[in-house]
Amino acid sequence: MSPEPASQALAPSxxxxxxxxxxxxxxxxxxxxxxxxxxxxxxxxxxxxxxTALGAGLLGVYLSVLVLLPIAALxxxxxxxxxxxxxxxxxxxxxxxxxKLTLIVSAIVVAINAVFGTLIAxxxxxxxxxxxxxxxxxxxxxxxxxxxxxxxxLLALYGKGGPTGIDITFTRAAVGLALLFxxxxxxxxxxxxxxxxxxxxxxxxxxxxxxGGLTVFRRIVLPNLTPAILSGAALSFARALGEFGSVVLIxxxxxxxxxxxxxxxxxxxxxxxxxxxxxxxxxxxxxxLIVLGGMTWLSRRGSRHVL
Amino acid sequence: MSSSETAVIGRSAVPRARSTDPxxxxxxxxxxxxxxxxxxxxxxxxxxxxxxxGAPVAxxxxxxxxxxxxxxxxxxxxxxxxxxxxxxxxxxxxxxxLNTIFGIGIALLIERGRFRGKWLLGxxxxxxxxxxxxxxxxSLVLVYGRAGWFGDWLSAHGIQVIFSIPGMVLATxxxxxxxxxxxxxPVLHELGTDAEQAAATLGANAWQTFRKVTLPAxxxxxxxGVVLTTARALGEFGAVSIVxGRLEGxxxxxxxxxxxxxxxxxxxxxxxxxxxxxxxxxxxxLGMNLLAKRTRRDEVV
Amino acid sequence: xxxxxxxxSKRFGEFVALDDVSVTVRDGALMALLGPSGxxxxxxxxxxxxxxxxxxxxVSIGGQDVTHAPARTRGVGFVFQHYAPFKxxxxxxxxxxxxxxxxxxxxxxxxxxxxxxxxxxxxxxxKRYPSQLSGGQLQRMALARALAPRPEVxxxxxxxxxxxxxxxxELREWLRRLHEEIHVTxxxxxxxxxxxxxxxxxxxxxxxxRVEQTGTPHELYEHPSNEFVMSFVGPVNRLxxxxxxxxxxxxxGSGQDLYSDGSAVEALVRRVVHLGFEVRVELTLPDGRxxxxxxxxxxxxxxxxAEGQIxxxxxxxxxxFA
Numbered sequence: 001m002s003p004e005p006a007s008q009a010l011a012p013s014x015x016x017x018x019x020x021x022x023x024x025x026x027x028x029x030x031x032x033x034x035x036x037x038x039x040x041x042x043x044x045x046x047x048x049x050x051x052t053a054l055g056a057g058l059l060g061v062y063l064s065v066l067v068l069l070p071i072a073a074l075x076x077x078x079x080x081x082x083x084x085x086x087x088x089x090x091x092x093x094x095x096x097x098x099x100k101l102t103l104i105v106s107a108i109v110v111a112i113n114a115v116f117g118t119l120i121a122x123x124x125x126x127x128x129x130x131x132x133x134x135x136x137x138x139x140x141x142x143x144x145x146x147x148x149x150x151x152x153x154l155l156a157l158y159g160k161g162g163p164t165g166i167d168i169t170f171t172r173a174a175v176g177l178a179l180l181f182x183x184x185x186x187x188x189x190x191x192x193x194x195x196x197x198x199x200x201x202x203x204x205x206x207x208x209x210x211x212g213g214l215t216v217f218r219r220i221v222l223p224n225l226t227p228a229i230l231s232g233a234a235l236s237f238a239r240a241l242g243e244f245g246s247v248v249l250i251x252x253x254x255x256x257x258x259x260x261x262x263x264x265x266x267x268x269x270x271x272x273x274x275x276x277x278x279x280x281x282x283x284x285x286x287x288x289l290i291v292l293g294g295m296t297w298l299s300r301r302g303s304r305h306v307l
Numbered sequence: 308m309s310s311s312e313t314a315v316i317g318r319s320a321v322p323r324a325r326s327t328d329p330x331x332x333x334x335x336x337x338x339x340x341x342x343x344x345x346x347x348x349x350x351x352x353x354x355x356x357x358x359x360x361g362a363p364v365a366x367x368x369x370x371x372x373x374x375x376x377x378x379x380x381x382x383x384x385x386x387x388x389x390x391x392x393x394x395x396x397x398x399x400x401x402x403x404x405l406n407t408i409f410g411i412g413i414a415l416l417i418e419r420g421r422f423r424g425k426w427l428l429g430x431x432x433x434x435x436x437x438x439x440x441x442x443x444x445x446s447l448v449l450v451y452g453r454a455g456w457f458g459d460w461l462s463a464h465g466i467q468v469i470f471s472i473p474g475m476v477l478a479t480x481x482x483x484x485x486x487x488x489x490x491x492x493p494v495l496h497e498l499g500t501d502a503e504q505a506a507a508t509l510g511a512n513a514w515q516t517f518r519k520v521t522l523p524a525x526x527x528x529x530x531x532g533v534v535l536t537t538a539r540a541l542g543e544f545g546a547v548s549i550v551x552g553r554l555e556g557x558x559x560x561x562x563x564x565x566x567x568x569x570x571x572x573x574x575x576x577x578x579x580x581x582x583x584x585x586x587x588x589x590x591x592x593l594g595m596n597l598l599a600k601r602t603r604r605d606e607v608v
Numbered sequence: 609x610x611x612x613x614x615x616x617s618k619r620f621g622e623f624v625a626l627d628d629v630s631v632t633v634r635d636g637a638l639m640a641l642l643g644p645s646g647x648x649x650x651x652x653x654x655x656x657x658x659x660x661x662x663x664x665x666x667v668s669i670g671g672q673d674v675t676h677a678p679a680r681t682r683g684v685g686f687v688f689q690h691y692a693p694f695k696x697x698x699x700x701x702x703x704x705x706x707x708x709x710x711x712x713x714x715x716x717x718x719x720x721x722x723x724x725x726x727x728x729x730x731x732x733x734x735k736r737y738p739s740q741l742s743g744g745q746l747q748r749m750a751l752a753r754a755l756a757p758r759p760e761v762x763x764x765x766x767x768x769x770x771x772x773x774x775x776x777x778e779l780r781e782w783l784r785r786l787h788e789e790i791h792v793t794x795x796x797x798x799x800x801x802x803x804x805x806x807x808x809x810x811x812x813x814x815x816x817x818r819v820e821q822t823g824t825p826h827e828l829y830e831h832p833s834n835e836f837v838m839s840f841v842g843p844v845n846r847l848x849x850x851x852x853x854x855x856x857x858x859x860x861g862s863g864q865d866l867y868s869d870g871s872a873v874e875a876l877v878r879r880v881v882h883l884g885f886e887v888r889v890e891l892t893l894p895d896g897r898x899x900x901x902x903x904x905x906x907x908x909x910x911x912x913x914a915e916g917q918i919x920x921x922x923x924x925x926x927x928x929f930a
Contacts, residue, residue, distance in 0.1 A: 051513060051514065052513070055412055056416065056420075059409055059416070062409050063431060065477070066480055066481050066484065067431055067481060067484070069450050069456070070446035070447050070450050070481070071446055073450045073455065074442070074445065074446040076449075077449050116352070116355050119348065119352050119355075120352045120355070122352075123349050123352040127345060129349065133596075137592050137593075137595075137596045138356070138361070138592070140592055140595055140596075141364070141588060141589075141592060142360070143535075143538070144542070144588040144589075144591040144595070145542065145585060146543070146588070147545070148544045148562045148563075148565050148581075149542070149562070149565060149585060149588075152367065152569060152577060152578070153367045153581065153585075154363050156367045156370050156578075157362055157366040158363070162366070163366070177359075181363075184360065213341070213344065235436060238436055238437045239436065241439065242438060242439025242442065244439060244441050244548075245440070245542075245544035245562070249566060249569055262439045262440075262442075263441075265439070265441050266441045266549065269441075269444070269445055269448070269549055274448070274449065278445060281441075281442040284439060284442065285437065285438055285439075285442060288438070289437050292436070
């Protein structure tokens with residue numbers, strides 16, 4: 001049998017850069033090869049009970065203070081006024097416009113990423129050219145760069161006074177561009193390791209059976225890449241939904257035109273409409289979690305025969 | 308194919324022909340077709356990257372330094388800029404060790420612990436990827452702000468969280484929480500418990516085992532996670548924006564400073580600060596790439 | 609379809625995989641490329657298939673020069689060592705692939721796939737996925753898939769290497785019978801000389817990128833053209849420059865009269881190993897050198913072979929290759 005490929009962008013790719021790992025939640029240890037204890041997950045090795053209990057307790061406090069309490073407070077604030085207040089906040093025209101814009105632009109961006117991300121991964125894995133390793137390293141730039149700098153950087157080229165003559169400030173295109181920038185690495189890094197591990201003999205077999213290049217890609221390579229593409233797309237989408245820093249400078253945040261969900265929430269907070277902000281926040285968060293969970297589930301399903 | 312042949316040939320999906328025979332016109336046409344396609348794909352990919360990534364970044368460096376080094380130096384050494392820089396560094400210095408220690412702890416719990424509710428840990432690790440930074444800031448305000456859950460208690464004890472450093476620490480820690488854990492979990496998994504069990508039979512207690520057996524084995528995963536955490540912490544904008552009140556010279560981090568300068572039409576100042584952050588980002592990239600190879604090597608062992 | 613390979617050379621960087629190799633395969637033949645790993649056999653097979661292109665030389669199939677023709681135009685069926693299954697497709701879709709790619713009508717495809725699945729005895733597994741099949745089943749699926757588009761030539765790259773011994777034996781037998789039925793020109797690569805001798809009508813022995821010898825199994829065994837072939841194709845004893853076959857060393861027994869004609873020497877029995885169907889006798893000759901002889905069970909019990917005995921043994925005329 002061909003060697004078992006890494007499950008969904010698991011290990012860092014050999015070329016360099018991190019394979020975005022996909023969700024931790026719901027992943028069981030048997031999805032991955034490894035040498036865990038008898039149940040494959042943990043063997044209760046954590047001995048030294050007093051020390052462990054203290055450590056775990058400290059960890060619990062840390063996580064509560066940092067994550068659990070704030071999330072609980074968020075949910076509480078969103079539902080404070082009951083269903084009617086929640087609904088009122090979420091269905092306000094400006095909120096709806098912001099959410100709609102966010103969803104639509106994010107979806108478009110993710111679709112573009114799926115195509116171009118795969119293309120870029122393909123070229124990085126299958127092609128050779130001088131400077132390839134530099135290009136490969138730069139893929140992670142949007143991840144390493146602060147989002148606000150991303151906005152400034154894009155404006156330098158595509159904003160007022162830029163050399164291209166294009167001025168996208170205050171347009172929806174600007175929102176799209178910013179989101180494309182920050183979500184670039186996700187699909188690429190998700191697909192790269194899978195492509196690396198892909199058994200070349202499958203493509204050769206297809207070739208010997210009479211399939212031309214495009215057919216081989218369409219019927220052999222692509223189906224094997226789809227789980228990774230979906231996984232990367234899921235992360236892209238979740239990121240795009242919540243993106244703030246890169247969008248806030250470049251889009252002008254015009255309500256009903258270029259104001260995205262996160263900016264709307266920000267404005268509500270500045271105006272002390274905390275409960276309304278929390279309500280819309282919850283909607284955005286739940287949506288992101290659903291999309292993430294759903295696409296990851298699809299991705300796992302798609303790879304059940306392949307891994 | 309026999310293994311030694313494979314080792315030499317390597318994996319090649321598209322058979323690369325290297326015929327030295329001159330007279331095969333038809334063959335060369337086909338080669339040309341294949342090459343055309345390959346070049347086409349390459350230029351499409353590189354073109355996209357240039358338009359989206361390369362050109363904008365190059366532009367920023369150009370714009371920043373187009374009038375020489377002096378104005379840039381000037382902008383960067385402004386008191387508010389310096390303060391912003393050191394504030395960012397301070398936040399990183401606090402948050403990264405915290406998230407490293409707790410991140411390793413989480414990873415250990417997931418991979419070596421036995422208890423119900425691991426799903427919750429997984430969810431917590433995934434949350435920062437699903438949640439908008441703005442929502443992070445909001446949720447912290449709801450707990451630690453004046454009108455928040457602990458608002459009264461905090462005021463009574465004279466502790467200022469929101470609009471102050473502690474709040475910014477919390478915000479930065481929240482968004483950069485998962486990285487060390489996520490990088491350490493697979494390494495721990497691959498490592499398995501054999502070595503640790505061997506240490507136990509030789510008389511080592513839990514802490515010794517951890518320090519001498521586990522930690523050395525996972526160190527590159529941890530370091531890689533630390534690099535990612537640092538990058539994320541340094542660049543955090545949205546959450547800190549809400550939580551800090553963006554008070555100039557007091558609670559402005561470097562990213563917030565960039566926005567501030569930009570909104571005040573001080574493009575030189577904004578660009579200069581942006582370039583500093585970009586340079587730090589490049590340093591991070593370098594770290595990531597060097598370490599990725601190390602991590603892989605360790606995992607293979 | 610006959611296959612002609614003329615003066616083919618192939619390099620991978622510094623490594624010379626094939627050095628001026630010429631092979632002729634008759635139409636309908638069942639031929640083995642035999643040799644140690646790294647010897648060039650797989651490379652040659654892949655060049656015939658069109659998965660690699662030679663640096664020099666030519667390949668023709670059925671009289672047509674195909675040296676630069678891509679794999680998909682050559683009408684060659686290829687079976688890979690690790691089966692190369694399309695993991696995301698069912699067994700049915702795998703086998704049908706060569707036909708669907710040529711846009712054959714659906715009912716034709718169905719008929720042909722079912723015919724082949726019956727032939728390889730995988731009927732009933734059509735809806736399964738490769739991940740649900742055993743090694744032997746996967747190999748049979750790979751065969752069916754390669755045969756579906758009615759190739760003129762069938763090439764197999766170490767097809768049974770990854771299987772258990774018993775399955776290997778069954779599939780070997782099966783391949784031979786298949787060839788008898790279908791008569792498609794077949795070449796397979798192996799490093800197992802027993803497999804080559806058992807299955808093939810013609811064997812090409814390759815080593816270090818060169819052809820050492822071509823011939824029938826019998827020819828190779830009885831008349832090896834050099835040391836390499838002789839030692840690769842069967843067991844040997846080496847005495848200085850000479851090679852002797854173990855079963856040619858005859859143990860005559862103990863008795864002074866056996867030495868009378870001068871052809872026998874004294875030999876000390878160092879060890880007797882009963883391997884079930886044969887007995888291996890390790891001997892030390894008067895000059896101190898060690899050899900081992902292969903005798904039948906009957907001979908062993910007749911002579912009451914035991915450690916420490918000194919017996920008369922007749923060595924065959926040694927074979928020395930200049």
